[in-house]
Structure formats: C-alpha cells, structure tokens
Amino acid sequence: MEYVSLVDTSLDLNSNPLRFIEEAPKKEVQSNFIQLERKVPVKEEIQSTSALVEELNRVNAENKRLTEMLTVLCENYTVLRSQLMEYMSKNAPPEEEEQPPAVSRKRKAESTAVASTITTTNNIGINNGGNIGGNSESSSTDEDSCKKPREEHVKATISRLYVRTEASDTSLIVKDGYQWRKYGQKVTRDNPCPRAYFKCSFAPICPVKKKVQRSMEDQSLLVATYEGEHNHPDPSRTEATAASNRGMTLNPVPCSASLSSSAPTITLDLTKKPKPPSPANDAKNSGRTVINTPEFQQFLVQQMASSLTKDPSFKAALAAAISGRMVQQHEIEKW
DNA sequence: CGCTTTTGACCCGCGC
C-alpha cells in the first residue's frame, strides 16, 4: 500500500529540458518571443516559433498523460498487491517444504518455481527472480546444489520477466534491449502454448539464454525466463549513453519497456535487484524491505524513466522539445 | 550472400 505513496511516479520528466519551458523561464522565453517579433519582423519566423510553442505544449500534455498512466499503473499494482497479501495471509499454507514424491529433482525444482510465480501474483509485472514474493531461485538452486554444485556456479542467475502483450499478438518476442537468436521451439506438456528458446546473439561469448512462453492462465502474458547474466553492455543502450550525459537517467540493468499510444503498456524488468541497496542480499532479504528502501524507489524511478526514453515517439517528441529549446536559447544568446 | 527463423530429429535425465 505504501508503495505508491513512497514512490513518486511523476518521474520529474520536466526536470530537463522541459522544466525550463514549463516553469519560471517560460516567461523569459515568451519575452524573447516578443523581442523576436520586434526585432525580426519576419512572418515565417513567428509562425515557426508559434509552431514550436504548440509542439512544446503538445509534448507537455503528452508528458502529463504518461505520468498519469504511470500513476494509475502503480495504483493498480498496489491494489493487486494488497489483495494478494490479504489473500496470502488468510490462505498461507502451513508448510511450503512439502515435496510431491512423484516429481523428479530437476522437474520438481522447476515446478515449484512455476508454482511460486503463479500463486504469488505480485510477480506479475514486477519480479525479481525469487527475491520478492517468490522463492523460485532459492528453491531450485538449493535443490541443484545438492546434486551438481559446479553447474550451480555456471548458472549464476535465473530470473523471470512478465510482459503483457496484446492477445492478438502471437509472437514470442520480449523486447528487453538485447539481441537474441532463436534456436528452438517446443510445445511442453503442461502448457499448450509453444515455448521458444533464445540465445544471446553474442553467444558463445555471452552464455545467457532465455525461454519465452505464454502464461497458461493469461494468454496475453508472456513469461520470459532468463538464465545467466550478460557479460557485455546492452547494445541498444550504447547510443543512449549520450542521452544520459544530457541528464536522462538510464540504467545498465536489463529493462524491457514498451510504450505505445494505441495500447499503452509499460513493463519494467525488475528481475535484477537494484545494486545499490544491498550487495549481499539473499533470499531472506525479500520483497517489502527492498521495495521500501529509497534506493529501490530511486531504481524504480530510473526504470520508468528508462522505459520512457526507449519509446521512439517519446524520444522524437523529446528531441523536438530539446531542439526547440536550443533554437530558442540560440535566439536568446543572439539578442 | 549472410544472417535469422523454423522445425523435425536427436540427446539426456528421470520415473516406472
């Protein structure tokens, strides 16, 4: 519940450069427009500046809409989460160590992981791979560590990402910023939807694999399971480092984000824990304590900002606003 | 032409 109240979802997108336009300097800009009108009585220039102002207003309005969308999203998440907590507190199983005898070690580990992610609905949308809400990673690794301790080191991390797509979208593509090469597809027994297998396109240098499968209960939900960690920078983000130098916050951790005006969806990949909070966090250091830390909130805000900066239309609008501002500043400097 | 995707075959681990 306190989640939304603690996290400022406004993203403060006006901080730069839009803030210059929306806040105090707005008057300065407008006054410069007047000066321009006085000193440069060219009709076209006036028209272009008014067009720029219109564009800026439009971008500001879009920014507000996006902020509202984020707020609604977080509120919905909070409601769902509180309902889940309520439900779990009422129906909490007395002992979760119960092991069905007929399931093999390997498959049992996976089935428990799946069960934990399904029963803990707070994993939908935000999942940390077993540290918030679920214990999929710990359960599987504990099982495996008894048997094959070496592979335990190879398969360093297993994380899950939930991506909501349109129901009509039949592709098993999860845009997470990395490039993947599909190497297989299977129809598994427990789920009629095919499961796609991907390797990082940097393989064999990068050992990361991912499996993508639709959720059996919610066909519009894609479940991406990541194995391992990338040992190279996100290729889609290398060009964005320049943007970060201009004040945009971009996070190096994997992040899947999609924003479209037609079907607004925002998906944040929180499968990786924010590094600042606690480097030595284990399965016990779970959910609420991490969420409530200011570092996590900062991380969440960064993820949201990152999501927005990955949206082409948003970037185009932002670029238009920046260029508009630069033109205005140029004119100001001239006068 | 080179890269990616598709898809059937194959491998391996596990339960019976």
Next chain:
DNA sequence: GCGCGGGTCAAAAGCG
C-alpha cells in the same frame, strides 16, 4: 530397458 518430456542441434527455408 523403455517411454516420456525438456532442451538442443542443424539442415532447410525465409528474408533483407
């Protein structure tokens, strides 16, 4: 040992 199921391989097809 056999069958089942998940995961991977690799040839063929598709695509820019």
